[in-house]
Amino acid sequence: MIPEETITRVRDSVDLVELVRESVPGLKKTGRNFQARCPFHQERTPSFNVNPEMGLFKCFGCGVGGDAFKFVMLMEGLNYPESIRKLATRVGITIEEAQSPAVSAEAHERQTLYGLLEDAARFYHRHLLESSDAAEARAYLEKRGLSKESIVRFCMGFAPASGQALREAASRKGWNLDVLEKAGLLRRKEGSGRVFDHFWNRIIFPIWDTQGRIVAFGGRAMGDALPKYINSPETPVYSKSRHLYGLFQGMPTLRKMRHIVILEGYMDVVVCHQFGFEWTAATLGTALTEEHVRLLRRYSDKVTLLFDPDAAGAAASLRGGELLMADGFTVGVVTLPDDVDPDELLVKEGKASLEKYLETPVPFMDYYLDQMRKKYPGTAPESKLAIAKEMLPLIKKMRDPLLQDEHLGRLAQALRVEKPVLAAQMKKIKTESAFAKATVDKSGNNEVAGKPAEALAKAGVKPASALLSVEEEMLLLSLLHPSNVVAELLDALEWTDVRCRQIWALVSPDVAQGTVQVSSVMGALPEDVQEWLTPLTMQQRYYANPQATLEELVTGWNRQQESAVLKEMKAEIDSMIDGTIPMDQTKVQAYNDLSRRLKGSPIIGRRPGR
């Protein structure tokens, strides 16, 4: 087995245009694509296309198409693994097939956790949207000004109050308790060993990594119950010092703006995004860390810190700002009036209110100096010295010598001291050990983790939403776990998503046989469907019990369809009741039957057919 990651790396590293040109010298640029006469069939006018952004080729004459591997397979008569090896050699990537068992076991465990967390998120989310015991939660969120779109976009959920619901639902789907505990979803009581759901009677905020995988949850208590928030514990896939809430959702915007606003709370992020401020994210109840700064580097050059005006908020701004300044970010600070959170401001006063504050951030060094002036008032030499002592270490840490010199000059001017004197003072400060700075990310995984999403962005493709639509999920599952049972279940489906329908028509026979090769299907699809399918298939998911998951998805989907029908019927019945159209007893009967059936059937977590 060649690891999927390696295959992706090889695919991303190959220059498809160059590769094709070696066998097809006539390749010419036309707009975004390259064109030539097809090497796989006889033709006079060129209908063979190469799309370098997507890394795909396609002949509109004879229909062949696919990625770089497919091209080599066709051109040189190789099979799939051979084509991967051939191209890997070409781009200088070594294929290590026999991974050390420990490494792959860890990777496997992470995959398992991602799968479970995604499942749990879906459970909480459906509960919030559909369950009657989440009515209070829905009302609360509405009162806070959250729209349905935001709730869906952030896949917000509700953890039922029983404290058992998640475990029961997950067990039925084949997840064992150890995995649930490892994912931070269960707590074991000391002594009795009894297990409880970690989250109960709370509004749930799933936390994503930059690849769109759910890695943890935050849970807000209903009303004034304490503690207000609990978060997932640290797990193999989650560390609070490494993730930022809202970053994944903001990525497409951030890549364009390269400016991010850091907020304090979950609610603030959701509401800010709702009002169009998609370049906002929040730390998860911690101050900014070095790891956050490294993460931010990938998406921004400029950071605005928006913190509570209270003392804790100010201290947090200072620490976070120092790290960012040292790394060369342009940093500004915005302070809102007392007792106002960004979310409240937006809901009460609208978009322009926050916009106004964000327009005039105070440059971080000015803000810092201001804080210091409050701490050491007056112009006595002692005050100046104290301020210099606090601020010089920060200036010393700046990695860019020009910026460092600039800030040293400004501080000298502000304190009315000679710049050389300050410079001499700064030299005396002991530098931190270089080793402390060079500490690498312990997981060793973080950098790699950013890659696929980055590769997608390079290809101009939006990362597929972390939460797939039910139909997308069903399709993906069939590609990952092809079998004839899966094929039978999905053959019976009337897909509403035309893209899914098109793809299903192509892959259904292969799924039934138990082997699907997506790249070979690609060529037969219209370009827009290809663009959509590629990131979808790059989603790595793990299903403990694929068949049970699929059965549940199918049941849920059928329910959804029937609910839509019910809604239409209801509209008609309403018209009968108010006399706009004549009463039709058979229709009323049909409506009642369907309505009863839907209300009686399980919504969440139960296996179908029981």
Ligand code: GTP
């Ligand atoms: P709302 O009060 O619903 O507006 O939430 P908020 O996000 O604005 O909360 P707040 O401003 O009080 O806190 C900011 C952030 O600090 C939260 O989003 C949490 O990440 C964190 N936090 C607040 N209270 C707690 C707590 O009791 N426990 C933990 N672990 N984190 C908390």
Ligand code: MN
């Ligand atoms: Mn708040």
